[in-house]
Amino acid sequence: MNSLLVVEDDSAVRNTLVTFLELEGYQVEAVSTTREALDRLVARDYPIVVSDIYLDERTGLDVLQAARRSNPNCAVILMTGRGSMETVMDATQGGAFDYIAKPFELDDLLATLRRAEASMRSPTVGG
Amino acid sequence: MKRSDKAGYVAMLAACFFVALAAGWTRLGAQFDADVYDFLFGLNPPEAAEFSSVVVGIDEESLADGGVGALRRLLAEALPGIAASEPKAVVVDLILADRGDEAEDGALAEAFARTPNLILATGLRRSGEGWDDPRPEFAKSAAAIAHVHSDPDPYDNVLRQIPLEKALGRRRVWALALEAFRLSRGGGAIVEDPAGVEVGGIRIPARRDDARSMRIHYLRPAAQAEGAIPEVPLAWFRNNAGGHPALRGKVVFVGITADSAAQDRHMTPYSFGHAMPGVQIHANAYETMARQDFLRPASNLAVVAACLLLTVAAGVLFWRYSGWRAYGPALALLGLAHVAPYAAFRNGWVFPYAPPFSTAWLSIAAAATAQYFFVRGRLGRSEAEKERYQRAIHFVAHEMRTPLTAIQGSSELMGRYKLPEEKRGEMARMINAESKRLARLIQAFLDVERLTAGQVELKRAPFDLRDVVDVCLGRVKSLAEGKRIAVETKPMEAVIVDGDRELMEYAVYNLLTNAIKYSPAGTRVSIGGGMAGSACRLSVEDQGIGMDEQEMKGLFRKFYRTKKAEASGEKGTGIGLSLVQQIVTHHGGRVEVASTPGAGSCFTIVIPASVPQPGS
Numbered sequence: 001m002n003s004l005l006v007v008e009d010d011s012a013v014r015n016t017l018v019t020f021l022e023l024e025g026y027q028v029e030a031v032s033t034t035r036e037a038l039d040r041l042v043a044r045d046y047p048i049v050v051s052d053i054y055l056d057e058r059t060g061l062d063v064l065q066a067a068r069r070s071n072p073n074c075a076v077i078l079m080t081g082r083g084s085m086e087t088v089m090d091a092t093q094g095g096a097f098d099y100i101a102k103p104f105e106l107d108d109l110l111a112t113l114r115r116a117e118a119s120m121r122s123p124t125v126g127g
Numbered sequence: 128m129k130r131s132d133k134a135g136y137v138a139m140l141a142a143c144f145f146v147a148l149a150a151g152w153t154r155l156g157a158q159f160d161a162d163v164y165d166f167l168f169g170l171n172p173p174e175a176a177e178f179s180s181v182v183v184g185i186d187e188e189s190l191a192d193g194g195v196g197a198l199r200r201l202l203a204e205a206l207p208g209i210a211a212s213e214p215k216a217v218v219v220d221l222i223l224a225d226r227g228d229e230a231e232d233g234a235l236a237e238a239f240a241r242t243p244n245l246i247l248a249t250g251l252r253r254s255g256e257g258w259d260d261p262r263p264e265f266a267k268s269a270a271a272i273a274h275v276h277s278d279p280d281p282y283d284n285v286l287r288q289i290p291l292e293k294a295l296g297r298r299r300v301w302a303l304a305l306e307a308f309r310l311s312r313g314g315g316a317i318v319e320d321p322a323g324v325e326v327g328g329i330r331i332p333a334r335r336d337d338a339r340s341m342r343i344h345y346l347r348p349a350a351q352a353e354g355a356i357p358e359v360p361l362a363w364f365r366n367n368a369g370g371h372p373a374l375r376g377k378v379v380f381v382g383i384t385a386d387s388a389a390q391d392r393h394m395t396p397y398s399f400g401h402a403m404p405g406v407q408i409h410a411n412a413y414e415t416m417a418r419q420d421f422l423r424p425a426s427n428l429a430v431v432a433a434c435l436l437l438t439v440a441a442g443v444l445f446w447r448y449s450g451w452r453a454y455g456p457a458l459a460l461l462g463l464a465h466v467a468p469y470a471a472f473r474n475g476w477v478f479p480y481a482p483p484f485s486t487a488w489l490s491i492a493a494a495a496t497a498q499y500f501f502v503r504g505r506l507g508r509s510e511a512e513k514e515r516y517q518r519a520i521h522f523v524a525h526e527m528r529t530p531l532t533a534i535q536g537s538s539e540l541m542g543r544y545k546l547p548e549e550k551r552g553e554m555a556r557m558i559n560a561e562s563k564r565l566a567r568l569i570q571a572f573l574d575v576e577r578l579t580a581g582q583v584e585l586k587r588a589p590f591d592l593r594d595v596v597d598v599c600l601g602r603v604k605s606l607a608e609g610k611r612i613a614v615e616t617k618p619m620e621a622v623i624v625d626g627d628r629e630l631m632e633y634a635v636y637n638l639l640t641n642a643i644k645y646s647p648a649g650t651r652v653s654i655g656g657g658m659a660g661s662a663c664r665l666s667v668e669d670q671g672i673g674m675d676e677q678e679m680k681g682l683f684r685k686f687y688r689t690k691k692a693e694a695s696g697e698k699g700t701g702i703g704l705s706l707v708q709q710i711v712t713h714h715g716g717r718v719e720v721a722s723t724p725g726a727g728s729c730f731t732i733v734i735p736a737s738v739p740q741p742g743s
Contacts, residue, residue, distance in 0.1 A: 012533035012561050019554075020536060023544050033609060056609065081528030103532040106539050 002117060003027035007037040007051035007063050008079070013102075017050065020106050026113075034058040038066050045071040048116055050109075053080035064094050075116035079104070132501065136446065139493055144438040147489040148431065151482030158282050163480040165285065165396035167472045173346055179311065179417035180410045181377045182358040183209060184384030189361035195388050199223070199231040202381070205364035206238035209379055212370030216244035216310040218303050220275060220382030220406040223247065224259040232264065239268040244310045248275045248303060251295060258295065270314070273306035277408060278340055279393055286393035286403075289412050291324065291331070291339040304412035305331075307378045311417070331416055332423045342422040342477060343408065344415045345397055356410050358384070378413060382406025425471065425478045433478075434486040437464055441487070445494035449502065457491045464488075523572050530561040530568070537561075585627040585713055592622040592631070592663060592736065596654060599636040603643060611648040614639070617655025622663045624736045626714045634710045637703040638667040638730050646671035646727070656731070662716065663736035670727040679720055683708040707732075 004026045008014040014030050021028045029046075031037050034055050040046075041063070049067045053060035060078045067074045075097035092099065097119070098112050150156055189201060198221065209217055226232065239245055247261040247269040266272060274293045279286045291302045301309075301317065305326070309317055312327025319325070323332045324339065333339040347355045359371055361381070383391075384404045391405030403411075415421060440460055444453050464487035471478040537554045540546065546554065600614060607614045624631065635654075642652040646669045656665035674682070683705050707730075708718050716734030 010529045010533070012557050013529060013536070015553075015557065016533050016536035016540065019550070020540055023540070081524065081526075081532075102528040103535045106536055106543075 002047045003029070004113075005037065005040055005046040005049045005051075005067075006030040007034070007049065007055065007060065008032065009052060009055050013052075017109075020109075021050075021113075024110060024113075034062055037063045041066045041070045046074060047071070047120060048113060049074060049076045050113075051076065051078055053078050061094055064096055068095050073120060075120060077109075077112055077116065136442070136494075136497055139497060140438055140442045140490060143489045143493045144435060144486060147438075147486035148434050148482055150485050151430075151434075151479065154282060156479075156481035156485070159481045159484075160479045161280055161283060161285065161287070163468065164287065164472075164477065167469060168345065168396040170469065171473055173344065173418075173420065176418075178346075178356055178414065179377060180307075180356055180413050181214075181374050181379050182356055182384070182407055182410050183361055183364075183374075183379055183381045184358050184404075184406065185361045185382065185388070187385045187387060189365075190385050190388060191362070192365070199227050199235045201361060201365070203231065203234040203238040205361045205381075206235075206242050208364030208367065208370055209374060209381070210242045210370075212372070212374035212379075214244075214374045214377050214379040216246060216270070216307050216378045217242050218246045218248075218273075218307050218378065218380045218409065220248055220303060220380060220409055222250055222259050222275070223261045223265050224249075226262065232262065236262075236264040236268065239265050242268070243270075244314075245269045246271045246273050246303060246306050246310065248273065249300060250275045251293060255295070258298070258300070270310055271306040272300065273303040274300040275303060275391070275405065275409070277391075277393060277405070278338070284394055285398070286343075286395055286408060288340045288342045289408070291333045291341050302412065303380075303409045304416065307380070307409075307413050308416040311378050326416070329416065329419060332421050341412065341415070342424070343395075343412045344418070344420040344422050345395055345411050346414055347397065356407065356414060358407075378417075380406050380410040380413070382409070420475070422472075422475055422477050425476055430479055430482050433467070434482050437483060437487045438490040441490035441494045445491075445498045449498060453495070453498070457495065461487050461491060523568070526568055527565060530565045533561045534558050534565070585630070587625055587627060589623050589625050590628045590631075591739070592624050592656075592665060593619055595628060595632050595635055596665070598632055599639050600654070602636055603639045606640060607643050607652070610643060610646070612643050612646055613651045614643070615651060615653045617653055619655050620657050621739050622656075622658060622736045623739050624663065624714070624734060626734070627710075630710045631714070634707045634732065635665070635667075637707050638732070641703060642667050642669035642671060642728070642730075645669070650727075658736065658738055659733075661735060661737070662733050664731050664733050666729055666731040668727065668729040673724040673726050673728055674720075674722040675724050679722060682720060683718070 004021055006014060006017050006021070006028055008017060008030065009032050011032070014032060018028050018030045029040065031040060034057075037049075037051065041049075046067065049063065051060040051063045055063075060080070064076045064078065067076050076095070077098050077100060078096050079100050079102055081102040097116050100109060100112060151160075183205070185198070185201070190197075193200065202219070202221070206217075223235075227235075239247075245268055247265060249258050249260045249272050251257075251274070252259055260266060260272060261269065276290060276293050277286050278288050278290050289302055289304070291305050293300050293302075305317070305324070308329075309315065309326050312329065315327055317324050317326055319335070321335045323330055323334070325331070331341060333341045357373055359373055363371060382405060384406060392402035393405070393408060395403045395408070395411075397403075437460060441457060444456050444460070447453075448456075464483040467483060468478040468480045537558050541551060541554050596616065596619065600616065603614065639652065639654065646652060650670035652667065652669045654665070654667050656663060658664075704718075711718050711732050711734060714734050716732060719731040719733060720728065721731075722728035
């Protein structure tokens with residue numbers, strides 16, 4: 001199973017995601033700030049990153065760029081409660097694999113992760 | 128409309144009223160009034176009716192036999208015929224002050240002596256030192272000596288009124304027309320009071336303080352035969368024996384009408400470039416009296432009252448109504464201002480045109496413009512408020528989605544997986560905590576709305592402000608640590624505030640989180656204060672992005688965020704500081720701000736407080 005990096009500033013959501021993804025067999029590392037996320041992405045490659053968009057002074061889009069720099073094949077899935085069109089456009093144009101709106105069904109997240117894994121096995125990467 | 132808006136609106140209309148009124152009484156306004164007055168004569172010509180006077184004109188034909196030098200002889204020859212016509216009175220509009228040919232003067236004196244109800248003319252000398260009275264041999268036969276003066280408008284030289292009296296020293300002389308009217312009415316006395324004179328029971332409006340001026344309601348000029356006062360050439364009496372039937376029972380005005388000889392000619396409202404001989408003007412003045420067709424000038428008070436009424440009406444219209452409900456009546460008001468002088472003229476009143484005209488236009492234009500800008504401003508504010516409100520709703524919705532995600536996910540996990548008991552307990556506690564968080568969020572949002580609408584009642588109870596500061600410091604600890612910001616507390620004495628502790632916590636917490644959110648990492652935020660008089664000053668100081676004066680102006684507006692705050696990437700609705708101010712104001716206090724761009728800000732809550740009593 002793939003290892004995952006979860007970036008989420010809200011501890012309740014973060015814990016829920018970690019518990020769920022571990023139960024689904026992923027090796028999960030979770031951080032609460034962009035600084036920690038960028039440090040982790042410099043330290044190692046993650047095939048999949050699940051990140052909130054609105055975090056602290058920097059956003060999930062900064063995480064997305066760092067992840068793509070670290071591993072061009074990394075699938076970044078962004079989450080937010082604010083589903084504005086501009087945010088979706090920024091996320092997809094920045095190379096995010098997909099965008100998921102809070103609150104979401106766990107199965108929806110799982111399906112997105114499965115698609116990300118499948119795309120990594122195929123010759124092209126994208127969402 | 129706010130009180131200041133109302134005051135501004137009233138002040139603007141008052142200014143319009145005074146400016147318009149003053150403009151109406153300038154030279155330009157007076158000329159405008161005079162032109163309209165003349166125009167109204169054309170619109171409202173007097174009906175042709177029985178005349179009480181006849182003009183015996185010394186025209187070109189009459190002067191053919193000897194010219195102006197033979198005037199006395201010509202007059203002496205014609206007077207027997209005029210007298211034989213049995214007129215009511217004969218007015219000779221000629222100054223006969225100088226000595227002429229002895230034989231001619233003798234013949235004229237004899238003719239005057241045989242003319243009943245004779246009125247001879249006099250006039251003030253140009254030097255103003257005396258009267259040009261008729262020679263004594265003429266005057267002794269006259270029933271009255273009357274003046275020939277007129278009162279042309281100083282601006283355009285049009286003769287619209289005559290002075291009924293002229294005085295020099297202790298001698299006062301009535302006008303030719305008035306004396307003629309008196310003799311035609313039986314020759315009684317002229318009774319006078321400040322507002323007018325009365326002759327044979329007929330009251331003539333001519334104010335004493337206006338030199339007894341009487342407006343002449345002109346009949347059509349002689350050039351327009353129909354409706355003009357009948358005229359008989361003096362030559363007719365030389366060529367015909369006996370009297371002229373047209374003169375019987377009339378007042379006869381004898382004077383020069385020949386263009387080549389008449390020097391006393393004046394423009395009248397009917398002139399259109401052709402001056403009217405003085406004798407015809409006197410006859411017209413007489414007809415005004417005989418027909419009692421007077422034109423009374425409206426009093427200044429009436430004009431001011433009418434203008435004030437127009438301004439008030441315009442102001443009320445645009446204050447209370449908008450759209451066609453305001454513009455329709457406003458048009459009617461404009462129409463009224465234009466038509467009223469005409470209606471007044473038809474009823475014998477001279478109402479100036481310029482003051483109501485300028486007042487109506489200026490007041491309506493100003494009121495409509497003010498309404499336009501007020502409505503546009505209100506619309507703009509409403510749009511901005513709506514936009515800010517929508518941003519806040521988006522923010523709140525996002526804040527709600529986060530605990531919802533945790534609740535939804537955790538409950539799904541508990542139902543789907545067989546979790547260890549410890550994990551299940553942890554999940555249940557999380558669901559409980561997040562549900563409460565959600566409830567708090569909803570409550571806070573509702574409180575915000577109620578507080579904004581002024582519907583919140585303070586739960587007052589005495590509390591120590593230091594306890595509030597301690598609680599808030601605990602709540603912001605993790606946020607400050609996350610940003611590596613040092614929060615320090617300055618030493619603070621015990622301060623008792625009688626107020627709503629929960630709301631005060633919100634206010635202090637809000638100031639602290641703002642200070643931390645908008646400060647760069649590695650800086651310091653400090654909080655502290657103490658009593659100053661009967662109030663406590665609690666300050667939160669940071670080393671953050673700061674604000675300039677322009678940004679500080681809108682700081683406490685609901686949903687307002689400075690550009691720097693927007694650019695910082697920090698989440699915020701822009702409602703926090705507005706609520707802080709409302710909470711503090713509800714407690715009878717105020718919020719003071721000092722800030723320097725790039726150096727930091729200091730927010731100070733100043734609130735009524737006291738120091739604890741010993742033993743309390």
